[in-house]
Amino acid sequence: xxxxxxxxxxxxxxxxxxxxxxxxxxxxxxxxxxxxxxxxxxxxxxxxxxxxxxxxxxxxxxxxxxxxxxxxxxxxxxxxxxxxxxxxxxxxxxxxxxxxxxxxxxxxxxxxxxxxxxxxxxxxxxxxxxxxxxxxxxxxxxxxxxxxxxxxxxxxxxxxxxxxxxxxxxxxxxxxxxxxxxxxxxxxxxxxxxxxxxxxxxxxxxxxxxxxxxxxxxxxxxxxxxxxxxxxxxxxxxxxxxxxxxxxxxxxxxxxxxxxxxxxxxxxxxxxxxxxxxxxxxxxxxxxxxxxxxxxxxxxxxxxxxxxxxxxxxxxxxxxxxxxxx
Numbered sequence: 624x625x626x627x628x629x630x631x632x633x634x635x636x637x638x639x640x641x642x643x644x645x646x647x648x649x650x651x652x653x654x655x656x657x658x659x660x661x662x663x664x665x666x667x668x669x670x671x672x673x674x675x676x677x678x679x680x681x682x683x684x685x686x687x688x689x690x691x692x693x694x695x696x697x698x699x700x701x702x703x704x705x706x707x708x709x710x711x712x713x714x715x716x717x718x719x720x721x722x723x724x725x726x727x728x729x730x731x732x733x734x735x736x737x738x739x740x741x742x743x744x745x746x747x748x749x750x751x752x753x754x755x756x757x758x759x760x761x762x763x764x765x766x767x768x769x770x771x772x773x774x775x776x777x778x779x780x781x782x783x784x785x786x787x788x789x790x791x792x793x794x795x796x797x798x799x800x801x802x803x804x805x806x807x808x809x810x811x812x813x814x815x816x817x818x819x820x821x822x823x824x825x826x827x828x829x830x831x832x833x834x835x836x837x838x839x840x841x842x843x844x845x846x847x848x849x850x851x852x853x854x855x856x857x858x859x860x861x862x863x864x865x866x867x868x869x870x871x872x873x874x875x876x877x878x879x880x881x882x883x884x885x886x887x888x889x890x891x892x893x894x895x896x897x898x899x900x901x902x903x904x905x906x907x908x909x910x911x912x913x914x915x916x917x918x919x920x921x922x923x924x925x926x927x928x929x930x931x932x933x934x935x936x937x938x939x940x941x942x943x944x945x946x947x948x949x
Contacts, residue, residue, distance in 0.1 A: 655708055657719050658754040659732035664706030664721055671705075673744035674720055674737055678703065681749060682859060682882075683733055687725065702726050707739065708757055708766070715740045717747075717765070719755060736768070736790060748783065748790035750821035763787045770822075783822050792822045797830035797932045813839050814847040825852055826932075833949050834931035836864060840907045841925070858883045864949070875938060877902040877947050902947050904938035919948075 655665040678684050679695040688698065702724055708717040715738075722733035731751050738745040753771040760767045765785035772779050783790040817832050819825065832850045839846035850862040861880040866873055879900045909923035912935040923934050936949040 655706070656754060656756045657706060657721060657734065659721065659727065659730060659734075659752065660754075662704065662723065664704050664719060666706040666708060668705050668707045668718070670700055670703050670720065671718070671739065671742075671744065673739075673742060674705065674718060674735075677737065677744060677746045678720065678735065681733070681735070682853065683722075683726065683751075710765070717757075718744065731772075734770075738765075746789075747785065748822055758782075765790075767793075790822055791824060792820075797827045797930075813844055816849045816851070818851045819853055821853075828852070829949060830931045832862075833934075833936050836949065837907070837909060837931070837936060840866075862949070873905060875904040875907065877904065877938060879947075902938070903940065904946050905941055906939045906943075908937045908939060909934045910937050 657664050675698055676695070679688065679698050684698070684702070687702075688695070693699075702722060703720050703726075704723050705718060705720045708719065710716055718735075718737040718739040720735040720737065726733055728751065731753055733749070733751050734755055735746065736748040736755070738747055747765075748768075750770060751772075756769045756771075758767040758769055762784040763786065767785075768783045768790055769780050770783060772781070782793045784793050785791075815832075815835055817828050819828050828850060832848055836846060836848050845866055845868070846864070848862075848864040852860040852862070854860075859882040861878075863878040863880070864875065866875040868874075879902070881898045883896050883898065909925075909929075910919045911921045911923060911929075911933060912919055913933050919935060919937070923929055937945050938947040938949070940946050
């Protein structure tokens with residue numbers, strides 16, 4: 624049994640390309656603030672049909688639809704308010720959608736930013752926030768966004784920039800030391816949980832988890848690592864890694880839990896499907912994953928210190944065969 628848990632199937636933010644557009648910073652045309660405390664949004668527009676498809680796939684929305692036994696086609700328009708941001712190009716805007724009514728929280732609402740060229744839509748960011756503000760600077764052709772998050776009465780703000788595919792937090796990067804902030808020692812096991820925030824790279828989060836797990840394996844310390852990932856289509860993936868020693872040998876248990884959207888055979892119908900896979904391994908190897916090493920066969924020497932964004936962790940069974948990759 625082989626399960627590759629890192630790769631194209633787990634890329635959360637799809638390629639909505641801007642070929643030939645250089646990264647830059649310049650004046651934007653229509654800065655605007657969209658607040659969860661308002662019932663309508665600046666540049667109010669009717670919710671386009673292409674946006675409804677994305678919204679119905681969102682985990683928060685689809686769970687609410689399921690609880691009310693509603694199909695995608697029955698998605699209530701009253702749950703949303705929409706507003707357009709002019710990009711200064713004919714027939715092309717950014718569409719901001721805010722959850723209202725039953726979707727609204729205490730001083731926060733779910734927000735979605737979509738690219739809206741004519742009759743089609745492409746999701747660029749899904750988040751829950753107090754407010755969104757479009758700044759008067761641009762990156763890769765789209766205005767930068769400042770997002771305010773409300774927590775225990777306080778509001779923190781984070782800047783997001785368009786990376787050519789989606790809006791990502793400006794300072795998002797692989798920082799292995801971040802994993803240690805979640806680390807807690809309970810008994811003899813080292814435990815950590817990594818949770819993907821909106822606008823954070825899947826690979827960067829996996830990179831942090833990879834570094835943390837390798838340290839524990841190298842030190843021969845029992846570990847328990849959980850990584851929770853979200854896709855823009857509303858799909859969720861939980862990766863759990865834990866090891867124990869039995870009869871003088873290490874055994875690593877890997878649980879891959881996926882919740883995916885199944886559109887079904889009938890147009891407009893959708894529901895969640897849960898898929899679980901349990902994988903057993905007995906050893907871990909680091910293998911170089913740089914460009915130029917497409918087959919991932921070169922093992923990193925155990926004594927060599929290399930950044931976690933230059934290798935993958937390969938989990939091996941008793942026969943020495945790959946059964947999973949992180």
